[in-house]
Amino acid sequence: MSVQGSHIDRDWMIKAIGGLALLVAVSPLFAIGAEAVGYIEPLEHAAELTGARTHATVIVAGLFTEYGIPGLGTAAGTLIAGAVGTVLTLAVALGVGQGLAE
Protein backbone atom coordinates (compact mmCIF):
# COMPACT_ATOMS: atom_id res chain seq x y z
CA MET A 1 0.00 0.00 0.00
CA SER A 2 1.22 3.46 -0.72
CA VAL A 3 -0.60 6.02 1.35
CA GLN A 4 1.24 8.76 -0.52
CA GLY A 5 -0.27 7.94 -3.89
CA SER A 6 -3.65 9.05 -5.11
CA HIS A 7 -4.94 5.47 -5.21
CA ILE A 8 -4.62 2.76 -2.63
CA ASP A 9 -3.39 -0.69 -3.60
CA ARG A 10 -6.35 -2.95 -4.47
CA ASP A 11 -4.65 -5.96 -2.87
CA TRP A 12 -4.20 -4.05 0.37
CA MET A 13 -7.88 -3.13 0.43
CA ILE A 14 -8.86 -6.77 -0.07
CA LYS A 15 -6.57 -7.82 2.78
CA ALA A 16 -7.89 -5.04 5.00
CA ILE A 17 -11.52 -5.92 4.38
CA GLY A 18 -10.63 -9.56 5.03
CA GLY A 19 -9.15 -8.45 8.36
CA LEU A 20 -12.37 -6.64 9.25
CA ALA A 21 -14.38 -9.73 8.35
CA LEU A 22 -12.12 -11.84 10.57
CA LEU A 23 -12.66 -9.51 13.54
CA VAL A 24 -16.43 -9.67 13.07
CA ALA A 25 -16.33 -13.46 12.60
CA VAL A 26 -14.59 -14.03 15.94
CA SER A 27 -16.72 -11.50 17.85
CA PRO A 28 -19.34 -14.12 18.89
CA LEU A 29 -16.61 -16.14 20.60
CA PHE A 30 -15.62 -13.11 22.65
CA ALA A 31 -19.26 -12.30 23.43
CA ILE A 32 -19.88 -15.84 24.67
CA GLY A 33 -16.63 -15.79 26.65
CA ALA A 34 -17.47 -12.43 28.19
CA GLU A 35 -20.88 -13.74 29.26
CA ALA A 36 -19.26 -16.82 30.77
CA VAL A 37 -16.83 -14.87 32.95
CA GLY A 38 -19.36 -12.18 33.93
CA TYR A 39 -17.63 -9.39 31.99
CA ILE A 40 -17.75 -6.09 33.83
CA GLU A 41 -15.79 -2.92 33.05
CA PRO A 42 -14.21 -0.61 35.65
CA LEU A 43 -16.92 2.01 34.99
CA GLU A 44 -19.66 -0.46 35.92
CA HIS A 45 -17.63 -1.52 38.95
CA ALA A 46 -17.33 2.12 40.07
CA ALA A 47 -21.08 2.56 39.57
CA GLU A 48 -21.76 -0.48 41.75
CA LEU A 49 -19.41 0.70 44.52
CA THR A 50 -20.98 4.15 44.67
CA GLY A 51 -24.60 3.15 44.10
CA ALA A 52 -24.77 5.01 40.82
CA ARG A 53 -25.98 2.09 38.73
CA THR A 54 -29.66 2.99 39.17
CA HIS A 55 -29.04 6.47 37.76
CA ALA A 56 -28.29 5.14 34.28
CA THR A 57 -30.98 6.15 31.82
CA VAL A 58 -31.59 5.21 28.21
CA ILE A 59 -32.60 8.01 25.86
CA VAL A 60 -31.76 6.22 22.62
CA ALA A 61 -31.61 2.44 22.86
CA GLY A 62 -30.48 1.99 19.27
CA LEU A 63 -31.54 -0.62 16.73
CA PHE A 64 -29.09 -3.18 18.08
CA THR A 65 -29.05 -2.62 21.83
CA GLU A 66 -25.97 -4.11 23.48
CA TYR A 67 -24.81 -5.40 20.08
CA GLY A 68 -27.58 -7.95 19.93
CA ILE A 69 -30.80 -8.67 18.13
CA PRO A 70 -33.95 -9.57 20.09
CA GLY A 71 -34.92 -13.18 19.50
CA LEU A 72 -31.48 -14.25 18.38
CA GLY A 73 -28.92 -15.83 20.63
CA THR A 74 -25.70 -14.15 21.69
CA ALA A 75 -23.60 -15.61 18.89
CA ALA A 76 -25.93 -14.87 15.98
CA GLY A 77 -26.98 -11.49 17.37
CA THR A 78 -23.40 -10.34 17.91
CA LEU A 79 -22.34 -11.57 14.48
CA ILE A 80 -25.12 -9.75 12.63
CA ALA A 81 -24.99 -6.59 14.74
CA GLY A 82 -21.21 -6.53 14.43
CA ALA A 83 -21.31 -6.99 10.67
CA VAL A 84 -23.92 -4.24 10.24
CA GLY A 85 -21.98 -1.89 12.52
CA THR A 86 -18.67 -2.50 10.78
CA VAL A 87 -20.15 -1.91 7.30
CA LEU A 88 -21.99 1.17 8.57
CA THR A 89 -18.80 2.55 10.15
CA LEU A 90 -16.86 1.90 6.96
CA ALA A 91 -19.53 3.70 4.91
CA VAL A 92 -19.76 6.70 7.25
CA ALA A 93 -15.97 7.04 7.40
CA LEU A 94 -15.73 6.87 3.61
CA GLY A 95 -18.41 9.55 3.37
CA VAL A 96 -16.70 11.82 5.88
CA GLY A 97 -13.38 11.18 4.14
CA GLN A 98 -14.88 12.16 0.79
CA GLY A 99 -15.99 15.41 2.36
CA LEU A 100 -12.38 16.09 3.34
CA ALA A 101 -10.90 15.10 -0.04
CA GLU A 102 -8.20 17.27 -1.59
Place this chain on the structure above:
Amino acid sequence: MHTPDGFLHPWMVGALLVVSSLVVGTCLHRLRGTLSTARIQLFAIVTAGIFAAQLLNWPLPTPVSAHFVGGALAAIVLGPRLGIVSVSIVLAIQAFVFGDGGVLALGANVFNMAIVETLGGYAIYQLLAGYHRPTAIVAAGWGSITLAALAAGIELGLSPAFGYELVTTVVVMGGGHALLGVGEGLLTLLGVWLLETTGSTASDVSRQGAQA
Protein backbone atom coordinates in the same frame (compact mmCIF):
# COMPACT_ATOMS: atom_id res chain seq x y z
CA MET B 1 -15.57 3.16 29.34
CA HIS B 2 -18.69 4.33 27.52
CA THR B 3 -20.55 6.56 29.96
CA PRO B 4 -24.34 6.12 29.74
CA ASP B 5 -26.84 8.93 30.13
CA GLY B 6 -27.80 9.80 33.68
CA PHE B 7 -24.38 9.33 35.24
CA LEU B 8 -22.90 12.80 34.74
CA HIS B 9 -23.93 16.14 36.20
CA PRO B 10 -26.00 18.07 33.63
CA TRP B 11 -23.58 20.99 33.48
CA MET B 12 -20.78 18.58 32.71
CA VAL B 13 -22.81 16.92 29.96
CA GLY B 14 -23.42 20.30 28.35
CA ALA B 15 -19.88 21.57 28.78
CA LEU B 16 -18.31 18.43 27.32
CA LEU B 17 -20.75 18.45 24.39
CA VAL B 18 -19.64 21.99 23.58
CA VAL B 19 -15.92 21.29 24.04
CA SER B 20 -15.99 18.07 22.04
CA SER B 21 -18.04 19.64 19.25
CA LEU B 22 -15.56 22.50 19.01
CA VAL B 23 -12.56 20.17 18.92
CA VAL B 24 -14.04 17.78 16.35
CA GLY B 25 -15.33 20.71 14.30
CA THR B 26 -11.89 22.32 14.31
CA CYS B 27 -10.28 19.04 13.24
CA LEU B 28 -12.74 18.69 10.35
CA HIS B 29 -12.15 22.30 9.31
CA ARG B 30 -8.37 21.89 9.35
CA LEU B 31 -8.56 18.59 7.44
CA ARG B 32 -10.84 19.91 4.70
CA GLY B 33 -9.29 19.53 1.26
CA THR B 34 -6.24 17.60 2.51
CA LEU B 35 -7.03 13.90 2.10
CA SER B 36 -5.91 11.89 -0.90
CA THR B 37 -7.95 8.91 -2.07
CA ALA B 38 -5.45 6.60 -0.39
CA ARG B 39 -5.72 8.47 2.92
CA ILE B 40 -9.51 8.36 2.78
CA GLN B 41 -9.47 4.61 2.30
CA LEU B 42 -6.91 4.08 5.06
CA PHE B 43 -9.01 6.30 7.34
CA ALA B 44 -12.15 4.28 6.55
CA ILE B 45 -10.45 0.93 7.13
CA VAL B 46 -8.86 2.03 10.42
CA THR B 47 -12.15 3.50 11.66
CA ALA B 48 -14.10 0.35 10.79
CA GLY B 49 -11.30 -1.73 12.30
CA ILE B 50 -11.56 0.18 15.59
CA PHE B 51 -15.31 -0.42 15.66
CA ALA B 52 -14.84 -4.14 14.97
CA ALA B 53 -12.03 -4.48 17.54
CA GLN B 54 -14.23 -2.81 20.15
CA LEU B 55 -16.70 -5.68 19.70
CA LEU B 56 -14.20 -7.99 21.35
CA ASN B 57 -14.74 -7.83 25.12
CA TRP B 58 -11.77 -9.58 26.69
CA PRO B 59 -13.11 -12.59 28.62
CA LEU B 60 -10.54 -12.33 31.41
CA PRO B 61 -11.04 -14.20 34.70
CA THR B 62 -10.44 -10.96 36.58
CA PRO B 63 -12.79 -8.79 38.68
CA VAL B 64 -12.98 -6.27 35.84
CA SER B 65 -12.14 -6.44 32.16
CA ALA B 66 -12.14 -4.18 29.12
CA HIS B 67 -11.93 -4.00 25.37
CA PHE B 68 -9.64 -2.28 22.90
CA VAL B 69 -10.44 1.42 22.38
CA GLY B 70 -7.97 2.39 19.69
CA GLY B 71 -7.28 6.09 20.24
CA ALA B 72 -3.52 5.66 20.16
CA LEU B 73 -3.67 3.42 17.10
CA ALA B 74 -5.77 6.02 15.28
CA ALA B 75 -3.38 8.80 16.25
CA ILE B 76 -0.25 6.91 15.23
CA VAL B 77 -1.46 5.76 11.82
CA LEU B 78 -3.77 8.65 10.92
CA GLY B 79 -2.36 11.58 12.87
CA PRO B 80 -4.05 13.32 15.80
CA ARG B 81 -6.71 15.30 13.93
CA LEU B 82 -7.88 12.47 11.71
CA GLY B 83 -7.53 10.11 14.67
CA ILE B 84 -9.94 12.24 16.71
CA VAL B 85 -12.45 12.23 13.84
CA SER B 86 -12.04 8.45 13.42
CA VAL B 87 -12.77 7.54 17.05
CA SER B 88 -15.58 10.13 17.20
CA ILE B 89 -17.35 8.42 14.29
CA VAL B 90 -17.09 5.06 16.08
CA LEU B 91 -18.49 6.52 19.31
CA ALA B 92 -21.38 8.25 17.55
CA ILE B 93 -22.41 5.05 15.77
CA GLN B 94 -22.13 3.08 19.00
CA ALA B 95 -24.34 5.58 20.84
CA PHE B 96 -27.06 5.99 18.22
CA VAL B 97 -27.22 2.51 16.70
CA PHE B 98 -26.11 0.22 19.53
CA GLY B 99 -27.06 2.16 22.67
CA ASP B 100 -23.45 1.87 23.85
CA GLY B 101 -22.79 5.15 25.66
CA GLY B 102 -25.45 7.79 26.11
CA VAL B 103 -26.41 10.17 23.33
CA LEU B 104 -26.27 13.14 25.72
CA ALA B 105 -23.07 11.72 27.21
CA LEU B 106 -21.58 11.48 23.72
CA GLY B 107 -19.70 14.72 24.33
CA ALA B 108 -18.08 13.19 27.42
CA ASN B 109 -17.27 9.95 25.64
CA VAL B 110 -15.78 11.79 22.68
CA PHE B 111 -13.78 13.96 25.08
CA ASN B 112 -12.40 10.94 26.96
CA MET B 113 -11.84 8.37 24.22
CA ALA B 114 -11.47 10.44 21.05
CA ILE B 115 -9.74 13.57 22.33
CA VAL B 116 -7.87 12.74 25.56
CA GLU B 117 -6.95 9.23 24.48
CA THR B 118 -5.94 10.16 20.95
CA LEU B 119 -3.95 13.26 21.85
CA GLY B 120 -2.45 11.57 24.91
CA GLY B 121 -1.40 8.54 22.91
CA TYR B 122 0.04 10.68 20.15
CA ALA B 123 2.04 12.78 22.64
CA ILE B 124 3.50 9.68 24.31
CA TYR B 125 4.32 8.16 20.93
CA GLN B 126 6.04 11.33 19.72
CA LEU B 127 8.00 11.58 22.95
CA LEU B 128 9.35 8.02 22.88
CA ALA B 129 9.41 7.02 19.20
CA GLY B 130 12.92 8.35 18.74
CA TYR B 131 14.29 5.96 21.35
CA HIS B 132 12.57 2.65 20.61
CA ARG B 133 9.51 2.68 18.35
CA PRO B 134 7.81 -0.58 19.46
CA THR B 135 8.09 0.46 23.09
CA ALA B 136 6.73 3.89 22.19
CA ILE B 137 3.69 2.32 20.51
CA VAL B 138 2.95 0.03 23.49
CA ALA B 139 3.44 2.93 25.91
CA ALA B 140 1.15 5.11 23.81
CA GLY B 141 -1.60 2.48 23.89
CA TRP B 142 -1.22 1.89 27.62
CA GLY B 143 -0.86 5.55 28.58
CA SER B 144 -3.68 6.71 26.33
CA ILE B 145 -6.35 4.44 27.77
CA THR B 146 -5.18 5.19 31.29
CA LEU B 147 -5.44 8.94 30.67
CA ALA B 148 -8.89 8.53 29.14
CA ALA B 149 -10.01 6.46 32.13
CA LEU B 150 -8.67 9.07 34.55
CA ALA B 151 -10.62 11.76 32.71
CA ALA B 152 -13.77 9.63 32.91
CA GLY B 153 -13.08 8.91 36.59
CA ILE B 154 -12.82 12.63 37.39
CA GLU B 155 -16.05 13.40 35.51
CA LEU B 156 -17.93 10.61 37.30
CA GLY B 157 -16.47 11.51 40.67
CA LEU B 158 -17.66 15.09 40.33
CA SER B 159 -21.22 13.96 39.57
CA PRO B 160 -23.99 13.52 42.15
CA ALA B 161 -24.98 10.08 40.82
CA PHE B 162 -21.63 8.83 42.10
CA GLY B 163 -22.06 10.61 45.42
CA TYR B 164 -19.09 12.85 44.59
CA GLU B 165 -16.85 9.89 45.50
CA LEU B 166 -13.99 11.21 43.43
CA VAL B 167 -11.29 9.06 45.02
CA THR B 168 -13.26 5.87 44.38
CA THR B 169 -14.04 6.67 40.77
CA VAL B 170 -10.51 7.82 39.95
CA VAL B 171 -8.90 4.80 41.63
CA VAL B 172 -11.29 2.28 40.05
CA MET B 173 -11.20 3.83 36.59
CA GLY B 174 -7.54 4.85 36.53
CA GLY B 175 -6.25 1.81 38.38
CA GLY B 176 -8.37 -0.68 36.46
CA HIS B 177 -7.42 0.68 33.10
CA ALA B 178 -3.77 1.10 34.08
CA LEU B 179 -3.64 -2.67 34.61
CA LEU B 180 -5.82 -3.63 31.65
CA GLY B 181 -4.13 -1.01 29.49
CA VAL B 182 -1.22 -3.36 28.89
CA GLY B 183 -3.58 -5.16 26.51
CA GLU B 184 -4.40 -1.88 24.77
CA GLY B 185 -0.68 -1.24 24.34
CA LEU B 186 0.04 -4.67 22.88
CA LEU B 187 -2.98 -4.51 20.55
CA THR B 188 -1.91 -1.04 19.40
CA LEU B 189 1.48 -2.48 18.50
CA LEU B 190 -0.21 -5.38 16.69
CA GLY B 191 -2.44 -2.98 14.77
CA VAL B 192 0.42 -0.76 13.63
CA TRP B 193 2.49 -3.83 12.73
CA LEU B 194 -0.35 -5.32 10.69
CA LEU B 195 -0.91 -2.08 8.80
CA GLU B 196 2.77 -1.77 8.04
CA THR B 197 3.51 -5.37 7.15
CA THR B 198 0.55 -5.63 4.79
CA GLY B 199 2.12 -3.13 2.45
CA SER B 200 2.64 0.28 3.94
CA THR B 201 5.93 1.43 5.41
CA ALA B 202 6.43 2.91 8.84
CA SER B 203 7.71 6.13 7.37
CA ASP B 204 4.66 6.45 5.11
CA VAL B 205 2.23 5.96 7.96
CA SER B 206 4.09 8.16 10.41
CA ARG B 207 4.85 10.99 8.02
CA GLN B 208 1.35 11.12 6.58
CA GLY B 209 -0.16 10.63 10.00
CA ALA B 210 1.78 13.52 11.44
CA GLN B 211 0.54 15.78 8.67
CA ALA B 212 -3.10 14.94 9.29
